[in-house]
Amino acid sequence: xxxxxxxxASPETQKTVRINIYRGDAEGGEFVEYDVPxxxxxxxxxxxxYVQAHISPxxxxxxxxxxxxxxxxxxxxxxxxKLLCKTRVDDYEGEEIRVSPMRAxxxxxxxxxxxxxxxxxxxxxxxxxxxxxxxxxxxxxDVERLYEPKRCIECFxxxxxxHVLRSHxxxxxxxxxxxxAKIQSLEMHPMDTGHRTEYLKEGRGGIGFCNIxxxxxxxxxxxxxxxxxxxxxxxxxxxxxxxxxxxxLMRKIRGRRNGE
Amino acid sequence: MExxxxxxxxxxxxxxxxxxxxxxxxxxxxxxSVGIVCKSLLGKAxxxxxxxxxxxxxxxxxxxxxxxxxxxxxxxxxxxxxNWRMAEIFAKEAPDRVYELEEWGGLFDRTPDGRIxxxxxGAHTYxxxxxxxxxxxxxxIRTLQDKVLHTGAEVYMETTITRLxxxxxxxxxxxxxxxxxxxxxxFKAPAxxxxxxxxxxxxxxxxxxxxxxxxxxxxxxEAGAELVDMEMVQFHxxxxxxxxxxxxxxxxxxxxxxGGILKNSRGERxxxxxxxxxxELSSRDVxxxxxxxxxxxxxxxxxxxxxxxxxxxxxxxxxxxxxTMYEQFxxxxxxxxxxxxxxxxxxxxxxxxxxxxxxxxxxxxxxxLFAAGEVAGGLHGANRLGGNSLSDLLVFGRRAGIGASxxxxxxxxxxxxxxxxxxxxxxxxLRPFENPEGGESPYAIQSELQEIMQEHAxxxxxxxxxxxxxxxxxxxxxRAPGVRIEGSRMxxxxxxxxxxxxxxxxxxxxxxxxxxxRREQRGAQWRLDHEGLDEELGKVNFVxxxxxxxxxxxxTREIEPMPEHLSRLFEED
Numbered sequence: 150x151x152x153x154x155x156x157x158a159s160p161e162t163q164k165t166v167r168i169n170i171y172r173g174d175a176e177g178g179e180f181v182e183y184d185v186p187x188x189x190x191x192x193x194x195x196x197x198x199y200v201q202a203h204i205s206p207x208x209x210x211x212x213x214x215x216x217x218x219x220x221x222x223x224x225x226x227x228x229x230x231k232l233l234c235k236t237r238v239d240d241y242e243g244e245e246i247r248v249s250p251m252r253a254x255x256x257x258x259x260x261x262x263x264x265x266x267x268x269x270x271x272x273x274x275x276x277x278x279x280x281x282x283x284x285x286x287x288x289x290x291d292v293e294r295l296y297e298p299k300r301c302i303e304c305f306x307x308x309x310x311x312h313v314l315r316s317h318x319x320x321x322x323x324x325x326x327x328x329x330a331k332i333q334s335l336e337m338h339p340m341d342t343g344h345r346t347e348y349l350k351e352g353r354g355g356i357g358f359c360n361i362x363x364x365x366x367x368x369x370x371x372x373x374x375x376x377x378x379x380x381x382x383x384x385x386x387x388x389x390x391x392x393x394x395x396x397x398l399m400r401k402i403r404g405r406r407n408g409e
Numbered sequence: 410m411e412x413x414x415x416x417x418x419x420x421x422x423x424x425x426x427x428x429x430x431x432x433x434x435x436x437x438x439x440x441x442s443v444g445i446v447c448k449s450l451l452g453k454a455x456x457x458x459x460x461x462x463x464x465x466x467x468x469x470x471x472x473x474x475x476x477x478x479x480x481x482x483x484x485x486x487x488x489x490x491x492n493w494r495m496a497e498i499f500a501k502e503a504p505d506r507v508y509e510l511e512e513w514g515g516l517f518d519r520t521p522d523g524r525i526x527x528x529x530x531g532a533h534t535y536x537x538x539x540x541x542x543x544x545x546x547x548x549x550i551r552t553l554q555d556k557v558l559h560t561g562a563e564v565y566m567e568t569t570i571t572r573l574x575x576x577x578x579x580x581x582x583x584x585x586x587x588x589x590x591x592x593x594x595x596f597k598a599p600a601x602x603x604x605x606x607x608x609x610x611x612x613x614x615x616x617x618x619x620x621x622x623x624x625x626x627x628x629x630x631e632a633g634a635e636l637v638d639m640e641m642v643q644f645h646x647x648x649x650x651x652x653x654x655x656x657x658x659x660x661x662x663x664x665x666x667x668g669g670i671l672k673n674s675r676g677e678r679x680x681x682x683x684x685x686x687x688x689e690l691s692s693r694d695v696x697x698x699x700x701x702x703x704x705x706x707x708x709x710x711x712x713x714x715x716x717x718x719x720x721x722x723x724x725x726x727x728x729x730x731x732x733t734m735y736e737q738f739x740x741x742x743x744x745x746x747x748x749x750x751x752x753x754x755x756x757x758x759x760x761x762x763x764x765x766x767x768x769x770x771x772x773x774x775x776x777x778l779f780a781a782g783e784v785a786g787g788l789h790g791a792n793r794l795g796g797n798s799l800s801d802l803l804v805f806g807r808r809a810g811i812g813a814s815x816x817x818x819x820x821x822x823x824x825x826x827x828x829x830x831x832x833x834x835x836x837x838x839l840r841p842f843e844n845p846e847g848g849e850s851p852y853a854i855q856s857e858l859q860e861i862m863q864e865h866a867x868x869x870x871x872x873x874x875x876x877x878x879x880x881x882x883x884x885x886x887x888r889a890p891g892v893r894i895e896g897s898r899m900x901x902x903x904x905x906x907x908x909x910x911x912x913x914x915x916x917x918x919x920x921x922x923x924x925x926x927r928r929e930q931r932g933a934q935w936r937l938d939h940e941g942l943d944e945e946l947g948k949v950n951f952v953x954x955x956x957x958x959x960x961x962x963x964x965t966r967e968i969e970p971m972p973e974h975l976s977r978l979f980e981e982d
Binding site for chain 1: 449452453458508516518523525542547548554555556558559651652655732736737742851856896901902903
């Protein structure tokens, strides 16, 4: 860090950084090289927005908060899913930087992909169904495991890295890690009376496709342990509901009562 | 003529932050067809950046709390130019709105006896902010988003509205375009709810995302609505300072709520000199001016801020109560806040002024147009209390949803509009592509405006500087229609920015003009050329509307005296 007083003006150095950004649309595209002034502490999104403001105003990128809270700026840096606002340029010293869109979703333009599929999945998940009217009496120890999945900022990087989606394109039959974390937060809510194991096993959830490679956990910018704390407990719940004879019977009766 | 798609709903909600989503849920649950338009993806609205909590007088931690105290805190902090009826409704209804969130699956930190935990915050008499760590806004948005996705409401993501459409005096829809394709859409609706948030992006150092460009307030203004208290812009005392790329990003008031201490470069806990009673938890206007003054007088930190220290809380509690702040500083600034202080400086955060609404229904002065949340004015007066925004969104989002629903059910107006309105608007929107080559870049205009507002409509203001700023903004306004855009209409941020600056410039002009009129020191409006509060100005709001000549017209409007059941509350002090 520099030791002089800096107010207002940014203490830009003369150095520049070269950044390769994917430019193109559904028809095709290529990486384009840009040289951007290097500023101390800059993140990849800073560089992309510099290009947009000074070199190529039609460069498409999503962003909002610039503080890793909103999850808008998911993309890939050197092929790895990353939040562009949280990826420091100085982490790549001596390396080439290649910024590209997420691969698991259809490309719209440049760094922007069509993520609307995620919202369809969200809509298909049976919603929170409270046992009683609020205010709830719930103790810290009853809810503490919910804080983790609720940290999710919906950047969809876990969806992007998941090979079930990325390589096998199982979008119509698989909800993906983001929504397993979501379902965990619903299923483990002490006041919830909804049922989602059928959704997970026979419905759109498709949790059986996941073979626990932990890629989702590795890329999560919120450090949510999706595999161990969401997916595995949900898989256990499915096993419990489907292969325990008493629960199997309950499920049949309940299903009939709900007219399913 | 350039073609467009047409869709029709009973209610069109513009904006998908807390207020818009809450309004949409209300209307959809009443059986109306609802369309929600937002500029970003669903769930990315600026509401997410509300970190510290949601203020509601539930008394879970301090049983003495009551709506009356919350009402008084809100009015005092707003320096009594608030709409007292809004403040009353707000304080009374906030707890129910929080419980409703809980019933929809929203999760809050708990007290030892299993209720919703409440934390202290600036200028709230009691511990009043329901929270989940420092991610309360995220929890609120996610809860409402799930709820909306399970109603029949239609969400038009990444769609921008550029003009409200009227049939005579009534708003009956809007014209917009889809950002992905650039294709125009005519939204037909007998009622429109404006919930587009604020306009912090007109400043250079801001906690706001690119979206906060004042579209909604200017769409309403251009449709004939009255705006109120536009001079009132909130500087949050603590934004990040270093490195340059993160300058302005919010540091939650929750840090001070959890015991954070402000110090200058001499190690002095200087809030003793500005508000010895409330110290760091004084109201935002006071703390922001204190931070500003310390730096101005040469007692600033290495990078031109002040120090905010929470290390005494210990790593475990910091990571539990302020996890986002911990991660944000560690990752973006190489600062471990469990071991060293943060550097912070005021950042533009919130706009108290906005569209003038009826307290009960959110109705604006234009039939068919409703407004709620940050885009509406009145509740917060001259200064907003931390935590009051999230409850504002829910209380008045719901009320606007009811107000618009009842309006739609009671009326059966035609949704047809004069095609000329649509044609002219399309021409205006497409002009940046038609302008001759060599026209200016919209980014250059935007950044020039941000510099002007930062300098001339800042935390301290003078007549001379405001006038100079106004001249500069007007000159920029002349230049803006000449901006030139390259590329196609497909997801073209340069084009989007060219349209944003129209709203940004107009709202800036109105702010400067209003700030020139209020010659006093009241809350966020701090005129260095006028000492203290002016009692007479405490009885009025400044109202802006579009005059018959098309220019901004500023008038005063007298504040009705409080009824006895409210004024009595202040006599008891």
